[in-house]
Amino acid sequence: MTTTTTSRFCSVCARQAGLSPAGYGGAAYEIFIAAELPLPWPRLMFGDSARMPPEILAVMQHIREEYERDHTLRIRPLGIAPAPDYSVAGMRRVIGWHRPTGPLAQFNRSEYLAPEEQLGPLVYALALAPERLDAFATHGSVDAACSKFGYPAYAQLRRIAADSGGALRAWRTTHFGVHVFAPTLIDMPHGSYWAYIEPERLEWLVSRTGDITRLPQHYRGWAGLPAPFLQVLERELFVRHGWTWLQYAKSGRILAQDETAQPDEHGHAEPAWAEVQIDYHAPDGTSGAVTARVELTTRLEVIHTSGEAETYPYPQYAVAWLREKLHESEQ
Numbered sequence: 001m002t003t004t005t006t007s008r009f010c011s012v013c014a015r016q017a018g019l020s021p022a023g024y025g026g027a028a029y030e031i032f033i034a035a036e037l038p039l040p041w042p043r044l045m046f047g048d049s050a051r052m053p054p055e056i057l058a059v060m061q062h063i064r065e066e067y068e069r070d071h072t073l074r075i076r077p078l079g080i081a082p083a084p085d086y087s088v089a090g091m092r093r094v095i096g097w098h099r100p101t102g103p104l105a106q107f108n109r110s111e112y113l114a115p116e117e118q119l120g121p122l123v124y125a126l127a128l129a130p131e132r133l134d135a136f137a138t139h140g141s142v143d144a145a146c147s148k149f150g151y152p153a154y155a156q157l158r159r160i161a162a163d164s165g166g167a168l169r170a171w172r173t174t175h176f177g178v179h180v181f182a183p184t185l186i187d188m189p190h191g192s193y194w195a196y197i198e199p200e201r202l203e204w205l206v207s208r209t210g211d212i213t214r215l216p217q218h219y220r221g222w223a224g225l226p227a228p229f230l231q232v233l234e235r236e237l238f239v240r241h242g243w244t245w246l247q248y249a250k251s252g253r254i255l256a257q258d259e260t261a262q263p264d265e266h267g268h269a270e271p272a273w274a275e276v277q278i279d280y281h282a283p284d285g286t287s288g289a290v291t292a293r294v295e296l297t298t299r300l301e302v303i304h305t306s307g308e309a310e311t312y313p314y315p316q317y318a319v320a321w322l323r324e325k326l327h328e329s330e331q
Contacts, residue, residue, distance in 0.1 A: 023228025025221020053120025
């Protein structure tokens with residue numbers, strides 16, 4: 001399916017075309033690492049040996065080699081811009097979020113404030129050598145749409161954070177994928193990805209009291225499950241269960257999927273369907289399992305970089321059917 005728009009911003013074109021963010025939460029990462037990195041951020045910053053410590057370059061090389069070997073992505077590095085309320089002269093703040101064992105509702109957080117010269121060793125330890133973390137125990141520009149639409153959302157989040165008494169903190173981050181959904185954000189430690197988040201939508205996201213029927217317009221997916229089929233089902237369950245869904249411990253698996261997919265003219269070979277299952281445990285002790293069939297319904301051609309004419313065929317997904325079974329009470 002082809003669309004025509006007039007805006008030079010990819011995210012504006014995407015919204016005009018009705019591009020759904022469902023299933024675009026990315027990989028099911030095991031580790032997120034956010035490190036303070038001063039602006040400006042060049043496009044290939046994480047590979048810049050003049051700017052990055054050798055340990056960070058080694059982590060990036062490990063990520064590339066791991067992906068080339070078995071097409072998995074376990075580690076998501078992020079740069080965060082120093083902010084006056086959180087930064088300390090001569091120090092770098094580094095936050096790690098690790099996936100716990102078994103079903104999860106959110107990632108486990110560890111946070112460090114280390115001397116600048118220790119940034120590289122600390123990031124390396126968080127990513128690849130956790131046995132070295134004891135040494136740090138005492139230290140407590142990709143797309144125009146990102147800057148145009150992302151900064152106002154960040155500024156609003158900073159205002160909300162200032163009134164939260166320390167319960168909320170907000171950072172500008174380096175690119176984490178699919179800027180066509182700008183302004184987009186990651187909510188940690190939960191690990192949810194959000195799309196088209198204008199300043200006026202942030203209050204209901206932060207308070208967890210917004211109109212749940214509007215959630216499908218903005219929810220990309222959850223980093224606790226791989227994209228896209230499981231993430232699409234997870235979004236459906238989010239809408240059905242409401243904001244308390246964020247507190248449920250969850251796990252998921254693909255039961256079966258289309259094995260006949262052939263590469264298209266762009267070289268993409270997405271399966272046309274998958275049957276998936278999500279198991280959950282609620283805070284009140286109830287639990288259940290949901291099985292569903294999720295289907296690729298169409299592809300929308302939208303420019304993927306602001307100011308350029310080249311388009312990308314973004315797959316769109318929908319839940320064809322689902323069955324939910326409650327387990328007997330464990331209390």
